Amino acid sequence: MTKYQNIDWRNKSNWGCNARSSPQSDLTYDGITLDPLEVMFVKVKGFLLQRNITYSLKAAQYDLWLENETSRNVSLLLSNKYASNEFSYKAPRILVAKARGSSCFDAEFYRQRNRDLMDMVNSDTTAWQHYTFYGQFERRPHRYAN
Known part of the structure; x- marks a missing residue:
């Protein structure tokens, strides 16, 4: 070690x-x-x-x-075990994000840093949902305020 x-x-x-x-x-x-x-x-x-x-x-x-x-x-x-059973790998991280909640998630920052999502992520709620289920696995820029 x-x-x-x-x-x-x-x-x-x-x-x-x-x-x-x-x-x-x-x-x-x-x-x-x-x-x-x-x-x-x-x-x-x-x-x-x-x-x-x-x-x-x-x-x-x-x-x-x-x-x-x-x-x-x-x-x-x-x-590829990940590809054949992707949800079992993602579920724990989705649950952690949902438990943390969206109250401190900086949705405006997420939209600004991920301009390719502008058409489909047009509210704080959709930004949070996108990050929770997709963005965190795509390593998209994000931040939490405090």
């Missing part, structure tokens, strides 16, 4: 790193998620995959690609 390179783990004063939190849950490694390419081993267990723990999903996918030699497996090469 890059953050902890050159740490002497024999010194017990170093044992309180990462606020004594395990880095093995999403975002608990100093605000980011462990990456299988950064650490030697990550857990890939059924319950972690069911909970959509990112590093386990990533490691399992790498394993699948390596086992199947992607270049020789046309169906694996042409498939």
